[in-house]
Amino acid sequence: MRYLPLTDADRSSMLNRIGVSSVDDLFVDVPATARFDGTFDLPDHMAEFEVEGHMSAIAGQNTTTADVPSFLGAGAYRHHIPASVDHLIQRGEFLTSYTPYQPEISQGTLQALFEFQSMVALITGMDVANASMYDGATSCAEAVLMARRVTRRNRALISGSVHPHYSAASETQAKYVDINIDICDPDIDGTEYLTELIDDETACVVVQNPGVFGHVRDLSPLAAVCQDKGALLIVVVTEAVSLGAMQSPGEMGADVVVAEGQSIGNPQGFGGPYVGLFAAREKYVRQMPGRLCGETTDVDGKRGWVLTLSTREQHIRREKATSNICTNAGLCALAFTIHLSLLGENGFRDLAMLNHARASQLADRLAGVDGVEVLPEAFFNEFAVRLSKPAGDVVDRLAARDVLAGVPAARLYGAGRELDNILLIAASEQTTPEDMEALVSALSEELS
Numbered sequence: 001m002r003y004l005p006l007t008d009a010d011r012s013s014m015l016n017r018i019g020v021s022s023v024d025d026l027f028v029d030v031p032a033t034a035r036f037d038g039t040f041d042l043p044d045h046m047a048e049f050e051v052e053g054h055m056s057a058i059a060g061q062n063t064t065t066a067d068v069p070s071f072l073g074a075g076a077y078r079h080h081i082p083a084s085v086d087h088l089i090q091r092g093e094f095l096t097s098y099t100p101y102q103p104e105i106s107q108g109t110l111q112a113l114f115e116f117q118s119m120v121a122l123i124t125g126m127d128v129a130n131a132s133m134y135d136g137a138t139s140c141a142e143a144v145l146m147a148r149r150v151t152r153r154n155r156a157l158i159s160g161s162v163h164p165h166y167s168a169a170s171e172t173q174a175k176y177v178d179i180n181i182d183i184c185d186p187d188i189d190g191t192e193y194l195t196e197l198i199d200d201e202t203a204c205v206v207v208q209n210p211g212v213f214g215h216v217r218d219l220s221p222l223a224a225v226c227q228d229k230g231a232l233l234i235v236v237v238t239e240a241v242s243l244g245a246m247q248s249p250g251e252m253g254a255d256v257v258v259a260e261g262q263s264i265g266n267p268q269g270f271g272g273p274y275v276g277l278f279a280a281r282e283k284y285v286r287q288m289p290g291r292l293c294g295e296t297t298d299v300d301g302k303r304g305w306v307l308t309l310s311t312r313e314q315h316i317r318r319e320k321a322t323s324n325i326c327t328n329a330g331l332c333a334l335a336f337t338i339h340l341s342l343l344g345e346n347g348f349r350d351l352a353m354l355n356h357a358r359a360s361q362l363a364d365r366l367a368g369v370d371g372v373e374v375l376p377e378a379f380f381n382e383f384a385v386r387l388s389k390p391a392g393d394v395v396d397r398l399a400a401r402d403v404l405a406g407v408p409a410a411r412l413y414g415a416g417r418e419l420d421n422i423l424l425i426a427a428s429e430q431t432t433p434e435d436m437e438a439l440v441s442a443l444s445e446e447l448s
Helices: 009-018 021-026 048-059 083-089 107-124 138-153 163-172 222-229 240-244 282-285 330-367 392-401 409-413 433-447
Strands: 155-158 180-183 202-208 232-237 254-260 274-282 291-297 303-310 372-375 384-388 424-425
Touching: 009 424, 083 107, 083 155, 083 330, 083 372, 107 240, 107 274, 107 291, 107 303, 107 330, 138 155, 138 202, 138 274, 138 282, 155 163, 163 180, 163 202, 163 240, 180 274, 202 222, 202 254, 222 232, 232 240, 240 254, 274 282, 330 372, 330 384, 330 424, 330 433, 392 409, 392 424, 392 433, 409 424
Parallel strands: 155 180, 155 202, 202 232, 232 254
Antiparallel strands: 254 274, 291 303, 372 384, 384 424
């Protein structure tokens, strides 16, 4: 049978072999209140084409960022992906490959990962990068754990410029490893002053650039204070395209750079899968999580690639592992690599500048709308505005008019804290003048 290969006799034989009478006996440790005891509201059976039609009808109820003018961002951005990216990543040798444990038969996969690492190191301004992580938030959490290993200190200071999902992931990871996480209040106006909060017990300072509210900063003064205090500076980047226009975190003195790579080669996909970037100074390479691919030569002197460092618990003794993440986002990393290679250095810069130009045009137009205050003076392709009405209500009303106006800050942080009227608005190369007009017109009507 196509989907249910085991017969009742097969199941009975397996249960007898392991000494239980039923499948339910395998779940005795799960509380009864957590088990599903009933039936799903689904037909008993449908033909395959009927299921496809039914699922397509359900999917058709969604309004996507490709269907209507969209200004959604807050860590997930809509960018054009060349058709060649999807074509190449679906080649059989890429799509079906798994972890390259045997380098002699995995040279293509290893070389692709090596190129990915090289590109990540270049755009972040760092010495070395790993072969990817799950996403930007888990990369951030792993960087905090790495800082504790390097400094042997137990305090992490997280800026109010950092996306709250990244802060939450760091808190979750640190909960059982004796790390105290201090998270600053949301930095709405870009006036946060971190240097006075760094002490001799601080393992790391985590800051986002551009910040979650859009502010762009020179992190060099903060990096100097961190170095003086013996703390690592971890820079978070949620919009990887910004690295094509801004001074790199490495040039500003970052010790570790973590980023979400979704913007390059990967669709928004209703939240995933994404690809985390992780880069650091070379002196920290043996404390990095994940794994690294390296270039070498074989017995005949020919160039080849291998897994150089694999400090994960499935490779080495558990107590020596730097991370318990047991895979990487290989296919998404491949899409990132192909897209960035197609752009090249000049294309990447042009794309970044186009994003900034579109956002600047939009901000200028919104600044002329009564009831809208653009907050950051310097930004990349996303910025916060303060509305004269609650942002969540405005977003709902504009969505009913087929305009996805942005992400209310209260949706990320919860209501209150002077955030109810704050709206995050993103633009990209996909944003057209007609999209801008739709947003400006709708906001003018709703705020009047």
